[in-house]
Amino acid sequence: MSSRRRFYARPLFATAASIAVLTGVATTAPAATPTTPPAAAVDDTYYQGALGKTGAALKSSLHTIISDQTTLSYSQVWDALKATDEDPANSSNVILLYTGRSQSKTENGGNTGDWNREHVWAKSHGDFGTSTGPGTDIHHLRPEDVQVNSTRGNKDFDNGGGTVSGAPGNYTDSDSFEPRDAVKGDVARMILYMAVRYEGNDAFADLEPNDRVSNGSAPYIGRLSVLKQWNQEDPPDSFEQNRNEVIFDRYQHNRNPFIDHPEWVEAIW
16 A cells, blocks of 8 residues: 655635625535644643553543443434534534535435435444444534445555545545545544543444554554654544534533543553
C-alpha cells in the first residue's frame, strides 16, 4: 500500500454550507477551524478520576467514566444524528462525514443519494451488528452517503488507494479506507473512543486498535500508527467539539475523552 502525508489548512466551515442554504443544492462543506478543547470545564468533574494517569491506568479510568451512559435503540439513532451532525449554517441539513456534503435531514434511508448510518468502527469487527451498545453508540455513528458508506464497507483505516467515486479527498483500495483530511482526526478519535469504551466486560467483544489492515471479523481495527498520526495532524474543531457536547447533554450523557484531551491518545498508545 502506498503511503503519503498531505499537510493542509482547513477552510472556513460555513462558506460552502451557506451556498447550500441559498441555492437549495447539497454541497460539500469543509470542517470548521480548530479551536481550544473545552477540557477545563469538565476536568474537575467528569474526568477527575483520570487526571494525572497514563497508560493502562488512564485507559481503565476513562473506561469506567465513559461507560456510565444512556443507550439508544438503532431507530433512535436516526433522530440523534440529525441533531449531533446538524449543519451549523443550515438547521434543516446534516453534514455527511466522508463527502462533507450538506444534505437535508429528511433524505435519510437506503436509496441512492440518501444518507444512512455509518459505523466508523465497522460493526462486523467484533460482530456486534446494530445491537444496543456498540452498534448504536452515536460517538462513532455518523451520517454518510449510502454509496460511499458501501464503498468503505468494513475496511480498516490507512493511507493510500484510489479516489472514492462521489467523495473527492477520500481514497480506498482492497483492504483500507482513507478519509478526507478534514475528518481524519475525527475518525481516529472515534475509533479510539470505542477501544476504551468496550473492553469485553459487558457481553460485547473487547475492541482494540492494532497496526494491521484486513482484520476481518476480529474485534480489531487498524492501522493504529496512522490513526495516531491523524489525531495529531487534524485536531478537534468546533463541529467535533459541539457534537461531543450534544451527545453528552442530550443523548448518551457520556463524552469522547479524546476530543476533550487529544494528548491522551499518546498517553495510552
